[in-house]
Amino acid sequence: MAIAVLDPDKSTVTILTELIEEMGETPCPFTDKDKYLSAISPKSHSIAVISDDFIDVIEGTKQVYQSIDVVAIGGRDRDECIRAGADHHLKKPFLADEFRQVLHVLLHSARAQGPSENGAFIAADRGMRKIIEILDKVAPTQAAVLIQGESGTGKEVIARYIHRLSKRSSGPYVGINLAAIPDTLLESELFGYEKGAFTGAYATRIGKFELANEGTILLDEVTEISMGLQAKLLRVLQERQIDRVGSKAPIAVDFRVISTTNRDIEEDIREGRFRKDLYFRLNVIPIKVPPLRARRDDIVPLASHFIAKVAKREGMEEKFLTPEAKDALLSYSWPGNVRELENVIERSMILTDGAGITAEAVTIGMEGGPNVMTEHVAVGTTIHDMEKRLIMSTLESVEGNRTKAASLLGISIRTLRNKLNEYSGKSQFSDASADENSAPE
Ligand SMILES: Nc1ncnc2c1ncn2[C@@H]1O[C@H](COP(=O)(O)OP(=O)(O)OP(=O)(O)O)[C@@H](O)[C@H]1O
Ligand SMILES: [Mg+2]
Incomplete structure (x- = not known):
């Protein structure tokens, strides 16, 4: 397996290439991002060292090929690079030894030593075996699959299983969590944008649908998107083409869609929060994952x-x-x-x-x-009341930290916030870091 190096600065590429060779590994140098993009593949590269001038390439590499370890290098903020998906960040200028050390760790990590653990899908229970039988039939087709189940039941594991068994398995698998991204940014995340489409759009950026071309796109927590975006998504599913924000010509994309939700989507439809026609498009094959x-x-x-x-x-x-x-x-x-x-x-x-x-x-x-x-629960307690008690006592035990509470409860921060709003209008608990990057409600 080779180690890809992408940096616009030729001398950086030369030095890193030499260091990689000295370590007995095979370098694969690039100064041009398009050349890098057309060459990179988990079949031939285990690690990609990428200049953080190309933050979009860092993000794209990690989203499409989780199995490639990404080392970001350059002058940006470390957190920014990690958020974009980098596994490590080395701030320029760094020492040759620091570089060797990072590569050494990655080369000896479990991931670099063979197919990733992500593939394991344990199903001993009869109900789950039935689901596997269905998945085995459905996976090779192009049918849209909607996976419903509580948080942590293995919806993502199932989505990957479908992709792996599909005819698109050598193509990309691109996931996007629709609850984690503010609605205002979602459209450009999904469909990309053209340079100059809005202030800050310095370069054309391709969206998740385009990244998923010839592969599978996973729309995680699909019920969380606004009505406006639901309409746009429906059109994409019908017409199989997308419009980058700010572009006039649609682009044809070949994708298979898998979506997940941990909500009662039928109820969302009844209450007018989710479009029925979109539901029909997404739910060609319904998979309900039972709680553990x-x-x-x-x-x-x-x-x-x-x-x-x-x-x-x-x-x-x-x-x-x-x-x-x-x-x-x-x-x-x-x-x-x-x-x-x-x-x-x-x-x-x-x-x-x-x-x-x-x-x-x-x-x-x-x-x-x-x-x-x-804990003794009196008969007659509703599930709603139980849920509320569990949520409030969990919050109490972590002193109101929503991020921690959501993780303990196995739900998203957004779901937690929605529940709290539902209980009390505005909650007394606060966690600025969790709420800052959430969508306006
Ligand atoms: N059947 C399984 N076999 C092996 N590992 C599993 C299985 N189901 C779930 N896991 C593991 O449990 C964890 C949670 O699974 P996953 O992320 O797929 O859940 P999810 O339903 O997508 O949750 P959420 O709704 O919170 O996104 C993962 O680390 C996954 O690897
Ligand atoms: Mg998930």
Whole structure:
């Protein structure tokens, strides 16, 4: 596997190329971004070192090819590069040794040593096996798939599984979380923009649909977009062409669409928040992923899978689950679903000294705390009330930090904010960092 280097400065490229050769690796140098873009491929490159003058290339590389490790180099702010998707950032001027060190770490990371772990899809439960049967039939077709399920149930894993088994598997897989991007920016994220389309559009930028050409686009949390954008999305799905913001000529794009939601989309339609015609376009094949508590036969196989995964990543011996630990896992409600189970196992692996993971080790890790399950709930309590109590007590336990609470609850910050608004108009809790980049409501 080669290491791509892209920098407009020729002498930087020459120096880095030499350093890579000295390390016994194969460099693949570029000063021109178009040449880089047409050459880059996860089949031949494991790492891309990219000048942060090309922040859009950093972003695009990471979005299309998650398996390529991206090292950003240059004078920009580190956080900006990491947000764009870079795995590392080296501020210019940096020492040859710093560069070697970063490459050394990446070359020896698990990801560089073979196909990524992302591929694993555990399904022991009967309900999940049925879903796999359907996926195997649907994947090779061009049909749109709508995946519904609570947060953390594995919707994204399923979307990747479909792409991997599709005829488009050698093409890009491009995901976009529609809840995470303010509505005002979404249109240009999805469809791109032409240079000069608005203040700040210094260069033409291609959007997610174009990036997904000949591949699959995943519209994550599709119910979160405004009515205006729903209309535009519908047109794209019907006509298979997109309009970059500020452009006059539409561009034909060949994509397959997979979307996900953790909301009750049928209710959104009934209440007029989501277009029915768009729903029909997206929901050719509906997949409903059950919550983890409704597929208990998956719990232990998933736990074993995560034990092996952590052991491999950390270079540790695999540990086993004691019978009591298994009982604890099986009797918990898993509000955060598979994601929560993964976190619990990871923590237990790291905190357990011996070979056996105890019940105590796993219950300490449970995010809601085991008490939440055993708390007496009177018959007649509505799910709405339970949810509200859980949300408020989680918030309390993290002193009102919404980011932490959302992660503990296994929901998006946006969903949390919507719930809080629903409960009380304006909430007493604040978390500036979480709210700053959210869409206006
Ligand atoms: N069947 C599975 N086999 C292996 N790993 C799984 C499986 N389901 C989920 N996971 C793991 O659990 C975590 C959460 O899964 P994923 O991101 O697909 O959930 P999601 O439904 O998309 O959640 P959200 O609604 O919050 O986006 C991931 O780390 C994923 O790798
Ligand atoms: Mg997801």
